[in-house]
Amino acid sequence: MTVVDPATRPEAAPAADAGTRTAFRTCPLCEAGCGLEVTVARDDEGTERVTRIRGDRDDVFSHGFICPKGSTLRQLHEDPDRLRRPLVKRDGAFVEVGWDEAFAEVDRLLTGVVAEHGREALGVYVGNPNAHNISALVYLKPLLKALGTRNVFSASTVDQRPKEISSALMFGTGLSVPVPDIDRTDHLLLLGANPLESNGSLATAPDWPGRLAAIRERGGRVVVVDPRRTRTAERADEWVAIRPGTDALLLAAMATTLLEEGLADPGAAGPHLADLDRLADLLAPFTAEAVAPATGVAADDVRRLARDLAAAPTAAVYGRIGTTTAEFGTVASWLVDVLAVLTGNLDRPGGSMFTRAAAGSATTRGTPGVGRGIRLGRHTSRVRGLPETMGELPAACLAEEIDTPGEGRIRAMVTVAGNPVLSTPHSARLDAALEGLDAMVAVDIYVNETTRHADVVLPAPSALEKPHYDLALLQLAIRNVANWSDPVLARDPDQPDEWEVLARLALVAQGVGPDADPAVVDDLVVDSLLAGAVGDEHGPVAGRDPAELKAMLGDERGPARIVDLMLRTGPYGDAFGARPDGLSLEALRAAPHGVDLGALEPRLPEVLRTPSGKVELAPEPIVADLPRLEAALDADPDALRLVGRRDLRSNNSWMHNVEVLVKGKERCTLHVHPDDAARLGLADGATARVRSRVGEVEAPVQVTDAVRPGVVSLPHGWGHAHPDVRLGVAQRHAGVNSNVLTDDTVVDVPSGTAVLNGIPVEVAPA
Template identity: 60%
Template sequence: MPHDPSNSRTALRICPLCEATCGLTLTIEGARITGARGDRDDVFSRGFICPKGASIGGLDADPDRLRTPLVRKDGVLTEASWSEAFDAIARALPALTEEHGQQAVGVVLGNPNVHTMAGALYPSVLLSALRTRALFTASTLDQMPKHVSSGLLFGDPNAIPVPDLDRTDHLLLLGANPLESNGSLCTAPDFPGKLKALRRRGGTLTVVDPRRTRTARLADRHVAVRPGTDALLLAALTHVLFEEKLTDPGALTGHIEGLDEVAEAVREFTPEAVAGACDVDAATIRTIARELAAAPTAAVYGRIGSCTVEHGTLASWLVDVLNILTGNLDRPGGALFPLSATARAPRPAAPGKGFALGRWTSRVSGHPEANGELPVSALAEEIETPGEDRIRALIVLAANPVLSAPDGDRLDRALGGLDFMVSVDPYLNETSRHAHVVLPPPPPSQSAHFDFAFNALAVRNQVRYTRPAVPLDDGLLDESEILARLVLAVSGMRGADRSAVDAVDAMVVDRLLTKAVADPHSPVHGRSPAELTADLTGRTGPERRLDLMLRLGPYGEGFGAAPEGLTLQRLLAHPHGIDLGPLRPRVPEVLTTRSGRIELLPGPVAADLPRLRHALAERRGPDALLLIGRRHLRSNNSWLHNIAELSGGSNVCTLQIHPTDAARLGLADGGLATVASDGGAVTAPVELTEGIRAGVVSLPHGWGHSRPGTRLSVAAAHPGVNVNQLLDGSRLDPLSGTAVLNGIPVTVTVTVAVTPDGIVPEVPKAAPPVVPTA
């Protein structure tokens, strides 16, 4: 299509492609995005943009995106109308639960759900309609250890402190590479710029990572720890603080319990005791601890590399213990709790219900639930194993567990044996190809956007909302309507009209207001829900729900109680967002533990520490290799491999290995190597680099686009290999149920060597994509 500047306009959009949530200014011709740049007036991102945001037009216009529902007929996925698709669901799922019970339906939620407005608003309504406990999400492949440790320490699994990047003097960063990931569980546009600003103002950055990542290259000190030993290192740092009398919780002193018990719990984890296991000398450990304690302000921040390991919950717990012991939790320049505009308004400090683990267990292996979820690693066995409450049907919302979970081959086979499966997904991918019904949401430009989850993790309090930049294409449904209709369909309703869809949102509004007017701490206590409902504004049900949450939130106008407060209309009047100020101390109002205090040594943590002590004695041979993953700036898990603008360059699936290990194994740069572990083997091109420590190899996550029956033409042309196929799903962090994805023992052997003239034999490409049959 030729460029037509006379038909060009601009529109604002918050980027949904990573956790940085940058503001974008889109250039649009007709209904097509022709350009994207950072919104310089955005109150949060101030014009920052990364390659993902710049390529949003390619994602929008990807010809492989599904534009109409698919329904399986005679074993073949066939284009169908929306009414056909929802009627198929309404016929199948209620009949299945009637015969086999509610637990026969499982739900899988993928990472993209937290990047869309609909994905935040409707899954809880769907789960309520299904009344199933068979919930599996990407959290047990990522951040669940942090939810568990926060729940145990503070009483609330979503009370996650974030580093105050703009004001800290000292940042200790473990298992994170924000120059590639843009941050995670720490929403910070231009994370690289914030780290550089820290250095410019004389601050200190220490990065703990087995790879010399782009982030590590920026640091004052890079500690190339042995993978999987983060908890040991953190325990040793904690030990030094006690041993050298460097602890000073400061303002938190009156809000903590268990200080002496923590001191005793880490008594054996001396720097000398952990040095061998971590491969970090004791003097360095002591220096890091002393610098942390001496800094005017400091923050410890750990992410996926310290979560997806054998002691992920212990590592996550110790991150906050260190922040507490140095007086840096809940103070400016340290780690603070954000307060989002849609959070529950602060209440008087009081003891709460606390946080419990293992309220139920998985049917086959008895894995305890964590935060209401079962390990996604257990999904295949829950489908395959006969018996009562066997999962016979699955609803998959924006997830691709065949690539993201351990042992995708087994899960692939299990999905093929389901009685019924629904996928809400814009692509026919490695998972959705098994569905009986596929419901495709519209492109990002055609969707409204509000960051419910990421505002609660932001390094500065702010609020932004963007309406769709482009009207819905004919024949598409808004994602909110898709999920609302799905709620109706699983309840057995066929032929739902617009009024029935609106009733889903109206039901949620009524529930929330009924609860609010009964709450003596609410600004609407004692008022009429009907009167309040009539005051809500918004073009759609989701907007009315957003208006409700803004009004009753911590900055809200409270339906007249605080006339200058937030409403949807006020937010719409500020298209670049509203700045709500820097993070501020919030303890004790965030605490909901039974004691009303920070419980420094929760029972489940204490019970898991013997396992960490056992790790002190573990030693690996000099030739042992450990596998870790890695992030790519131009990728996000398996989402974006079908976008041509983001393929190639550094965004490739290679096995990174240190030259000394490669020489020992006879591997050459560009040759092929076979990597094997518990779950199987994969073959990948070799990339020699001194940026990874000896004894460690690295493969990126989210690749393996070689299965038949998908419609991912760009990804299939450069499929890579599925690193998670090396795992059999048996390695889990026991407290959180999180799959151990890093620090995995592997063997590496030569597959194809480079010929003397430097030619590498060509690797066969994947078969062309086809529509799957039965």
């Protein structure tokens, strides 16, 4: 492994001015994991303030790359709207209180609801920022267990859940996601992905712009399939303007072409595959000619795309949110990996490969090559009967579980770093439903469109006041790396660490009371992880004494101790002294620019955790959904469809309160193709009314040929006009909430994921 010496640069050495210092940390704002160099100045009173943030040129992964969001951590920290003290609602208005008073109120509220209605009257929503947050990733589990309810919802079912399910069914775990080896591939096919704006997702990598450019510079080819000519498509070799929601049909036809023309060759993965011989029959209805009317991609182009993929020396297929938040998200996610198999690019350098993460991965624990796999639908939602996946119910049914009367109705909600009023379907219904709750508790740094309904808001520290380790995202990295970040700034004197907030909330939920010591939860987490590590007969500390290992971890509380444990028992770890040169938290702290653990390497079959020990190419839940896909061949190709989009300067809804990220030209506009604008009587700059089955919004029109005819586009995460939110900058740039239009009754069947792309709409001048 490669470690960069922190003394190799002038900026890393002690500053000449004793009043300034330099800190290094990983940006927590998206999945890219860019390294930051943070300059901190101290005034005469000893108060520290960040004066500059730029890319860390010595970071082993990002090499100085930074997007516009990363430099705004100071603005987020200093935002006057960011909460510094807990809020409790008194007579309909929020008032600041101390932490003890806040937790006493939480205890009163939750205990009352549970006493009267039972634990199934509780609901939980976990937002997207938790995936970038080491405290949440570790301490949410005991909180959910303490709440004791099956009504658990998260941003996963408005994002990546179809890919998690297809990966778990095929390879054994939800994070067994083959990532595109973009640094070594000769041919990259991207579907529904715009990494030049979103920095990639489920394929953690800084500097996607540079990495995609490098493919072309070395003679490779980049092809983008998307209803929009995105920034990524503009820099690609080819843009394929597909109709929204039909990616699964295109992928199925490409697979059929490979099978029909004798181009399928799984290569070295062949001995590890189950049901390869079933694919031809399963995909037979999806010929290039059959899918062309529905997809809008000519049959000859479908076949050419397949042949190009097979002919490339190495090739990778990458599908992202445009494919997962669609009507056939799970099938499309499966077919992405089927194409990797058929072209011999699964588990191959330059193809689709599996990360070997330094900490926390289920694919580096237990018996190599075999496991329990996944069970879906262990319970269902009360109202509609939508199935559970990975311990969660679909967010598409959250509103109805609150506002539909009857036994088991959700009467109290706990939200953690989430804004479902803006990010989940049929937003107006959910907004109204939250108003009718008996109690609501939120862990959040803002009073936003969702937390305005809360009775108690518990703020977490700012990103600069928290430690950071990408426990989840480094399991999806295109290169094996590890970076630890200590807090850059000290917390306010009365601000508890985030893990303490979540642990104390868990103790309240468990019924222990508002004054219990959060260290109890911390020890329980450590003891549980140690028991698993010493009980793993294939692990590096099998059979060791847990008490001895716990003593070796030291007395440091919170995520640092837990990450140390995970690192030391992971695939590169020091195994508590058995491998002296291995990783530990101490080793990462000595390497502030990170540790490079090398390029991805083939991992079949040891990476598998399926019961059969094979890659399952025909999982029953996916096979059962293929008739529904076949019926989509007859869908109306002329219907006007709405798709979402992202902007490089915004990350969901909570980044809209930073002036530097939202200033300038209006970004929350309705993109309309010139042909559609002429047909519908829409003028550039005028206002249009957009109506779906469940709602309508008005937005300014932007006429552009960057969308294909028959497609209109609104960005995701806007709609900050409500007077009760405390987001001054966002309110001045309010925009409209596209999820007012999202139909909560339309979901991807295997996953229950909401369909946010390809929504049928009517558009007219306002």
